[in-house]
Amino acid sequence: MSKINIREITSQTRFYNFHTHTQYCDGRATIEEMTRAAVAEDFKYLGFTPHSPIPVESPCNMSIDAVMDYTAEIERVRKAFPGIGIYKSMEVDYLGPEWGPSNELVKTWDLDYVLGSVHFVPTQEGKPVDIDGNPERFVRNLRALFHDDLRYVVDKFYDQTLSMIEEGGLDIIAHLDKIAANASIVDPDIESYPWYKAHVEKVIDAVSQQGLIVEINTKAYAKTGRMFPAVTWWPKIIDKGLDVIVNSDAHYPDLIKSGRDRAFEILSDMINR
Ligand SMILES: [Zn+2]
Ligand SMILES: [Zn+2]
Known part of the structure; x- marks a missing residue:
């Protein structure tokens, strides 16, 4: 359960972003730089x-040793920028x-809310592989690690997503x-099958059964014209009365x-249609 009322915030204003990266993982700017961009x-x-942090080797994830420093930096920036509500969360894999988000360790981090994500799909042999990002790498891994079985990867991605939702611990489901x-x-x-x-x-x-908030992730829109979930799914999400949140997933200040x-x-x- 989040410590803040996200639904209240998002129903009152569009001037928010609840999915922001920094140098604590694969982002390119500091917490302060991202905050300045948001204030602007x-x-x-x-x-x-x-x-x-995750219990496997990953260059994109924060190290567990950095969690205390991250917390302290959030506190510092929160005090330095009183005009904006600054929240401490993580995109938990x-x-x-x-x-996953339901892990006991996540609770000890005392996050304001939890964003849950699937970026890793286990191979047929059980090795977690990052299926996000660089398409060339995805195709290479599909051939070399997933026995060239795209259906397996997609099935497993959604199975993992369902398991994450059922196990709980998250407030918002990312992309x-x-x-x-x-x-x-x-x-x-593939999306038409x-x-x-x-x-x-x-x-x-x-998502509806668990009462989670659905993220509309706009990170790739400028480059590829794609949002997550795909726009074709939005009517179903609206018809079901789900709460949505619009996040830029920014890794750079100018993309906030x-x-x-x-x-x-x-x-x-x-x-309004
Ligand atoms: Zn993500
Ligand atoms: Zn992200």
């Missing part, structure tokens, strides 16, 4: 979400029953169909609001 855009709330970005490079029609749609529908139903205005435009067109 008149944001009233800013939540920081470094990729959580789900790896399987052994690690719930992220696999679509790389999977659609290998098979451009009934089995694929059934996966996303199941996830949306589970990238894609968000467009997402709000599409959302309000759908709601």
